Amino acid sequence: MAEGSGPGAAGGEALLFLTDEQLRKGIEAMFFAYRGFTADPDRILAEHGYGRAHHRAIHFINRTPGTTVNNLLAILGVTKQSLNRVLRTLVEDGLVESRVGKRDKRERHLFLTERGQELEQALSDAQRARMRAAYRAAGPEAVAGFRKVLEAMMEPELRRHYVRDAESVG
Amino acid sequence: MAEGSGPGAAGGEALLFLTDEQLRKGIEAMFFAYRGFTADPDRILAEHGYGRAHHRAIHFINRTPGTTVNNLLAILGVTKQSLNRVLRTLVEDGLVESRVGKRDKRERHLFLTERGQELEQALSDAQRARMRAAYRAAGPEAVAGFRKVLEAMMEPELRRHYVRDAESVG
DNA sequence: CTTGGAATGTCAACAACGCTGACTTACCCT
DNA sequence: AGGGTAAGTCAGCGTTGTTGACATTCCAAG
Numbered sequence: 001m002a003e004g005s006g007p008g009a010a011g012g013e014a015l016l017f018l019t020d021e022q023l024r025k026g027i028e029a030m031f032f033a034y035r036g037f038t039a040d041p042d043r044i045l046a047e048h049g050y051g052r053a054h055h056r057a058i059h060f061i062n063r064t065p066g067t068t069v070n071n072l073l074a075i076l077g078v079t080k081q082s083l084n085r086v087l088r089t090l091v092e093d094g095l096v097e098s099r100v101g102k103r104d105k106r107e108r109h110l111f112l113t114e115r116g117q118e119l120e121q122a123l124s125d126a127q128r129a130r131m132r133a134a135y136r137a138a139g140p141e142a143v144a145g146f147r148k149v150l151e152a153m154m155e156p157e158l159r160r161h162y163v164r165d166a167e168s169v170g
Numbered sequence: 171m172a173e174g175s176g177p178g179a180a181g182g183e184a185l186l187f188l189t190d191e192q193l194r195k196g197i198e199a200m201f202f203a204y205r206g207f208t209a210d211p212d213r214i215l216a217e218h219g220y221g222r223a224h225h226r227a228i229h230f231i232n233r234t235p236g237t238t239v240n241n242l243l244a245i246l247g248v249t250k251q252s253l254n255r256v257l258r259t260l261v262e263d264g265l266v267e268s269r270v271g272k273r274d275k276r277e278r279h280l281f282l283t284e285r286g287q288e289l290e291q292a293l294s295d296a297q298r299a300r301m302r303a304a305y306r307a308a309g310p311e312a313v314a315g316f317r318k319v320l321e322a323m324m325e326p327e328l329r330r331h332y333v334r335d336a337e338s339v340g
Numbered sequence: 341c342t343t344g345g346a347a348t349g350t351c352a353a354c355a356a357c358g359c360t361g362a363c364t365t366a367c368c369c370t
Numbered sequence: 371a372g373g374g375t376a377a378g379t380c381a382g383c384g385t386t387g388t389t390g391a392c393a394t395t396c397c398a399a400g
Contacts, residue, residue: 017310023298024233025332026305026317030207031226032328033320035247037200051358051385056201063194069349077205082387084350106348106395128193134322135196138315140187145308145315147196150203152304158202162195221356221387240377252358254379276366276377 040126048119053078053086055123058112061096062120066109068101075161095119210296218289223248223256225293228282231266232290236279238271245331265289 041055073080090096095116101107135143211225243250260266265286271277305313
């Protein structure tokens with residue numbers, strides 16, 4: 001189990017970054033960074049009486065307008081019942097429009113209304129600002145590494161949904 | 171707001187990694203990666219009837235044995251009432267011991283019992299395995315960048331709790 | 341064409357875990 | 371000794387995850 005417990009234990013100096021202690025640091029970094037990552041949107045959402053679940057739905061509907069509920073489920077990884085509750089409130093509040101599918105009437109295609117797009121803008125502006133500051137502070141090479149590690153951390157199933165391209169940075 | 175909307179718009183090629191599109195990718199990478207990050211511990215926790223809140227408490231009690239409830243609150247960023255519910259179940263189940271402070275009897279010092287340490291091992295082994303695989307796949311330089319960006323993303327308040335050191339990797 | 345199974349989405353009720361409010365106990369300063 | 375503050379506990383509520391039951395629609399077999 002404790003494969004790399006001591007410095008230079010398994011594999012020598014080249015694998016120093018794989019010690020349990022280094023891994024623990026990475027774990028805590030993920031925990032603390034994720035808090036910062038969601039802090040700004042959370043504040044905006046709270047003003048509207050929404051939560052993170054609403055943010056996620058709005059984000060991915062904006063990214064792929066006309067997507068179906070089922071599509072969204074695969075990406076968000078929650079039950080359709082959970083998602084449905086969130087979508088219902090967004091539709092009632094006039095932020096999302098749900099159109100019955102033309103080809104398959106069982107499907108509902110989802111779109112942001114104008115007001116929905118406004119909230120999306122506010123949320124992503126806030127989140128991007130934090131991201132931009134972090135990227136700027138860390139520099140392009142760090143960003144490339146950041147993306148590389150995150151991608152390796154995803155479930156293979158979900159990596160499909162993560163559209164990666166144009167990593168011609170460094 | 172849309173400061174870096176087009177490639178080469180603001181500041182030229184050197185800032186390509188700050189375009190809105192690149193930032194959106196980073197945002198989704200965080201979202202998907204965090205899911206992977208918590209997936210393995212979540213499965214173990216579910217077997218014991220616990221959730222992520224229990225994991226966080228166990229992790230930080232293990233990291234700093236004898237820490238007080240108040241200390242933990244500052245790190246976890248939840249209300250003491252929320253934390254208390256979690257701690258109560260952990261104490262009832264015999265995974266955590268809560269000792270009244272000697273100097274200040276208002277304080278409760280927290281320790282993992284033997285069984286608590288066993289669960290902590292199982293959880294962190296699982297999480298480290300995922301982290302190790304990601305680190306190994308991405309390489310030492312990517313890991314250094316990963317840590318750098320995450321650190322820049324944290325709330326300054328919390329960065330204090332993130333013990334960084336020995337980044338002599340590259 | 342009809343019928344049975346599978347897929348999509350909705351409604352209802354429950355559990356985990358955030359939150360605020362009210363409270364007890366203990367400390368400390370005046 | 372008394373009053374304010376700090377640490378922790380108990381009670382109750384809201385968001386958002388869960389499972390179960392169900393209506394509608396599609397499609398394929400007969």
